[in-house]
Structure formats: C-alpha cells, structure tokens
Amino acid sequence: MHRSLWFACLVASTAAFMAQQQRPRTTLHAVDVSLEKPLGLVLEENVRDAPEGLYVAEIDSDGSASACADIKVDDRLDAVNGVDTTSMGFDDVMDLIVDAPSPVQLQFSGPTCQLTVVGPKGETTFEVKKGANLRKELLARKQDVYDFKGKMMNCNGGGQCGNQSGGQCGLCAVRVADGAFGPRYEWEERHVAKIGADARLACQTTVKGGDAATVTLQAK
Numbered sequence: 001m002h003r004s005l006w007f008a009c010l011v012a013s014t015a016a017f018m019a020q021q022q023r024p025r026t027t028l029h030a031v032d033v034s035l036e037k038p039l040g041l042v043l044e045e046n047v048r049d050a051p052e053g054l055y056v057a058e059i060d061s062d063g064s065a066s067a068c069a070d071i072k073v074d075d076r077l078d079a080v081n082g083v084d085t086t087s088m089g090f091d092d093v094m095d096l097i098v099d100a101p102s103p104v105q106l107q108f109s110g111p112t113c114q115l116t117v118v119g120p121k122g123e124t125t126f127e128v129k130k131g132a133n134l135r136k137e138l139l140a141r142k143q144d145v146y147d148f149k150g151k152m153m154n155c156n157g158g159g160q161c162g163n164q165s166g167g168q169c170g171l172c173a174v175r176v177a178d179g180a181f182g183p184r185y186e187w188e189e190r191h192v193a194k195i196g197a198d199a200r201l202a203c204q205t206t207v208k209g210g211d212a213a214t215v216t217l218q219a220k
Contacts, residue, residue, distance in 0.1 A: 030109050030211045031070040037102040040065045043077060045090050046131045046208075053077060053086040053208060054093050055111070055130075071108060076130050078209035079107040086209035087182040109211045113180050119144045119217035128207050133157075134181070134215070135172055135202035145172050145202055147218050157203040170195065172202040173219040180210035195219050 040063005043054040056075045059065050077085055080096040081104060088096075097104060112127045115137075121144060128137045135157055138145050146154055150171035157172075170191040175198045184192070184200055192199035199219050207213075 030107075031068075031075070032105070032107050033065075033068050033071065034103045034105050035064045035068070037064075037104065039063050039097070039104070041071075043090075043093070046076065047206075049089075051087055051089040051092075052131065052206060053088060054090060056108070072110070074111040075108040076111065076209055077106065078109050079105075081105050084182075084209070109209055113207050113210055114212045115207075116212070116214045117141075117143055117217065118214065130207050130209075132207050133203070134174070134200075134205040134207060137207070138202060138215070138217070144217055145174070150218075155203070170199075170201065170219075173199050174202050174205075175216040175219045176200050176205070176213060177215075178210055178213040180208060180213035181205050182208045192219070 040060035041056060042058035042060065044057040046052045046055055054077045056071065056073050056077070059071065059073060065071050077093065079085055080093065081100050083096060085093050085096065109130075112129055114125060115128050116123060116125045117138065124141075124143075126141060128134075135145060154171045173192050173195055175196065177198060181200060184197075185204060188201050188204055191201055196219075202215075
C-alpha cells in the first residue's frame with residue numbers, strides 16, 4: 001500500500017477538547033473529530049518501517065479534514081474509532097480507516113508532549129518532540145535518571161541494565177502516567193514487572209501519543 005492516503009471532500013464535524021476531567025493536566029493541542037469519508041488526509045509513519053504510529057503529513061484542500069481548523073500538519077494520530085494507533089504500523093492504521101464506517105472518529109494530538117518530571121530534586125516541566133527516546137531527552141535536560149549505583153553500572157541505553165554486574169536490572173526504571181508512551185514491551189517485563197504496571201525502562205521508551213504526561217524518576 002502506498003505511503004499516503006488521499007480521500008476527497010464530503011462533510012466534517014469537529015469537537016476540540018482541552019483535557020480529561022479525571023485529573024488536572026496541561027493541554028498543548030488535543031482534537032477529537034468525526035469526519036465523513038473521504039477524509040483528505042495524507043498520513044506518514046512517525047518512525048520509518050516501525051510500529052510507532054502515524055502523523056499528518058498533508059491535508060488535501062478537497063477533503064473533509066480541510067474543514068477542521070483544529071487538525072494541523074504534523075499532528076499525531078492517536079486513535080481511530082477508539083482504537084489506540086500510537087503503537088501500530090502504517091498498513092494496520094490504514095486498514096482501520098478503510099474498514100471503518102463513515103463518519104470516522106479520529107483523535108489527534110500535537111507534535112510535542114509536555115512532560116512533568118518528578119525526581120529527587122523536585123518537579124520540572126518541559127516539552128519533548130514525539131518520537132523521541134525518553135532516556136535521551138531526560139539526560140539532555142540534566143534529569144537524575146540514575147541514582148549513584150545506576151550512574152556507575154548502567155548499560156548506556158542498550159536495554160541490558162546491570163546485566164554485566166550480577167544481573168541487577170532496571171537501573172533506568174521510571175514510572176509513567178497519562179498514556180503518552182504506549183504499552184510496555186515484553187522484554188521490559190523482567191526488568192520492571194516487580195516495580196509495577198506503570199514502570200518502564202527509560203532507554204526503551206518512546207514518547208508517543210497524548211498531549212501531556214508525568215514521569216517519576218528512579219522508580220523502585
């Protein structure tokens with residue numbers, strides 16, 4: 001299947017929302033839209049040949065999406081009819097859209113995610129581009145991903161934390177909230193399962209959907 005999807009114009013209706021009501025959060029750009037087919041969207045992979053979701057590359061002026069001012073180029077497609085697409089490949093997302101009845105419910109968020117990081121030195125907030133590696137972004141901002149032991153024994157982002165020294169694992173473990181990172185990979189389980197369902201290895205975590213998220217460092 002070709003890497004872009006073109007649909008022509010029919011009818012569009014849109015409802016933008018600012019945040020979930022369950023918890024306070026800062027919204028950068030979140031859109032929930034119902035679009036009649038054909039849509040008029042050109043979607044591309046966030047990461048080439050990887051199941052990391054899609055983004056809006058172009059908006060066709062003849063498509064129904066062009067009537068929705070809240071949809072913008074570079075927005076990330078987070079869901080199709082309630083199905084999370086942030087960890088899906090191109091063809092799987094296209095199948096969802098093609099097979100869906102009209103109108104199609106689509107959820108988008110902006111190209112950046114606002115991270116609130118809670119660490120030993122307190123709390124800080126900054127924006128991270130979606131598709132970025134969580135560990136790299138945290139270290140680039142001088143965040144304390146590791147305690148003293150972790151600084152000495154970490155695997156430098158290779159996903160083998162501590163294996164070279166007695167099997168101590170999960171040295172870059174963090175707790176995540178707000179669903180911006182997709183599901184935990186199977187190979188993370190032996191490192192972080194004992195910490196909890198919200199634990200991830202920062203070196204194996206990609207910033208994906210959503211508009212805001214919270215990360216707690218040095219999870220135990």
